[in-house]
Amino acid sequence: xxxxxxxxxxxxxxxxxxxxxxxxxxxxxxxxxxxxxxxxxxxxxxxxxxxxxxxxxxxxxxxxxxxxxxxxxxxxxxxxxxxxxxxxxxxxxxxxxxxxxxxxxxxxxxxxxxxxxxxxxxxxxxxxxxxxxxxxxxxxxxxxxxxxxxxxxxxxxxxxxxxxxxxxxxxxxxxxxxxxxxxxxxxxxxxxxxxxxxxxxxxxxxxxxxxxxxxxxxxxxxxxxxxxxxxxxxxxxxxxxxxxxxxxxxxxxxxxxxxxxxxxxxxxxxxxxxxxxxxxxxxxxxxxxxxxxxxxxxxxxxxxxxxxxxxxxxxxxxxxxxxxxxxxxxxxxxxxxxxxxxxxxxxxxxxxxxxxxxxxxxxxxxxxxxxxxxxxxxxxxxxxxxxxxxxxxxxxxxxxxxxxxxxxxxxxxxxxxxxxxxxxxxxxxxxxxxxxxxxxxxxxxxxxxxxxxxxxxxxxxxxx
Numbered sequence: 354x355x356x357x358x359x360x361x362x363x364x365x366x367x368x369x370x371x372x373x374x375x376x377x378x379x380x381x382x383x384x385x386x387x388x389x390x391x392x393x394x395x396x397x398x399x400x401x402x403x404x405x406x407x408x409x410x411x412x413x414x415x416x417x418x419x420x421x422x423x424x425x426x427x428x429x430x431x432x433x434x435x436x437x438x439x440x441x442x443x444x445x446x447x448x449x450x451x452x453x454x455x456x457x458x459x460x461x462x463x464x465x466x467x468x469x470x471x472x473x474x475x476x477x478x479x480x481x482x483x484x485x486x487x488x489x490x491x492x493x494x495x496x497x498x499x500x501x502x503x504x505x506x507x508x509x510x511x512x513x514x515x516x517x518x519x520x521x522x523x524x525x526x527x528x529x530x531x532x533x534x535x536x537x538x539x540x541x542x543x544x545x546x547x548x549x550x551x552x553x554x555x556x557x558x559x560x561x562x563x564x565x566x567x568x569x570x571x572x573x574x575x576x577x578x579x580x581x582x583x584x585x586x587x588x589x590x591x592x593x594x595x596x597x598x599x600x601x602x603x604x605x606x607x608x609x610x611x612x613x614x615x616x617x618x619x620x621x622x623x624x625x626x627x628x629x630x631x632x633x634x635x636x637x638x639x640x641x642x643x644x645x646x647x648x649x650x651x652x653x654x655x656x657x658x659x660x661x662x663x664x665x666x667x668x669x670x671x672x673x674x675x676x677x678x679x680x681x682x683x684x685x686x687x688x689x690x691x692x693x694x695x696x697x698x699x700x701x702x703x704x705x706x707x708x709x710x711x712x713x714x715x716x717x718x719x720x721x722x723x724x725x726x727x728x729x730x731x732x733x734x735x736x737x738x739x740x741x742x743x744x745x746x747x748x749x750x751x752x753x754x755x756x757x758x759x760x761x762x763x764x765x766x767x768x769x770x771x772x773x774x775x776x777x778x779x780x781x782x783x784x785x786x787x788x789x790x791x792x793x794x795x796x797x798x799x800x801x802x803x804x805x806x807x808x809x810x811x812x813x814x815x816x817x
Contacts, residue, residue, distance in 0.1 A: 355478050358444030362816035370810040378805040384690035385708040387791040392800035393684035394653040398427045404620045415650030417441040418785045421811040422452050434461050441468045443478045444816035466492040470528055473503045480510035488513035492553050496520040496530050501543035508549035516553035523581035525560045532585035541592035554607030555586045562614040571618035571664035582608040583639050605644040614664040616649035624670045654684040656784040661720035686778040691771050704759040704771050709752045714786030723748035725779040
């Protein structure tokens, strides 16, 4: 029997970490380290849940960005009776198992989708979790008829019918197939012929929505995504028909759409924005035949990539004091330390930090040529490099594996002078990658009297 990830990839003791870090301040911690601002992630999670509730659509939280139970709980909210999640590894599901069993004991509905077209080697572990959680709790992605054969051959390991989700490709060309493709029809025929699986929904990830630069563009991508899913579901059901089910909540086929830019773009529909009524009417119309749901993962912490999409305006149009997508909505910062200084380099002043790609990642950002932006911390001033503003300040201009090169951009008239040993907080380009090599997050809360004080430690799950 295969051992679950918590046994194969044991994590550092949470109790020991809390003894080490609780009560300390950011500046007391050895760099590099990852800091999450609890106030920011709570606000981002609450906004997503409030928006989807007001729009009458479902929401499915992706847990791959943070890989923690604590933030998963914030994503679904304390009041919900329906726990809908996406996970990119079996390990994520296995690590959530103790909490999910608590949710079931409380009478809550648990529904998790394994976020890749299912591979045969993962089926046994997924089936073990499904037996523990109950029939219909674990859904699987399919986009090839061979996936159905694999599921049929392992059906005796599963409790009841296996919910499958058809991956639709709406142009990103990662997983999935086009709505009118022969391959989609082949999968539909295989599902129709199988006694062991049932169609639960169709799903797409519109990763190319990261290229948008305004709320209007993001909403257009969202509409294209939703229409592509509707087309895919209609074409699938023409062949496969609808499977009977005793669960009244599963009677409608779910249309699950999202990447964070398109998922967060619907928050514009609660503002006085042009075209909001038209988009809401489209969602309402499709929701009559299907169950529309959004999914997203990086939105609780955000990052420089999300800031660059401008999927939401900086401030709410209805309430200008309310931030929607600005630097104040970035909940993850990486603590780094200055290792050396090079003020006389020919093109621009530079400095060395002991943090490269294994801390910050290598993903670029379309709004500037760098790998992270140095925040003003610990200074009270809000002066920092802004790709849409001053374009003056320190950025991570180049990276190697353990080395990062800071470069000063813009006029040097009011340069922020650095010292060797000085600690800095950096906003990374891509929060999902920046956290990968961190065993835990140190949590601070900017809504408290001391926003520098570490109030919690969240251990990241490991393994596959």
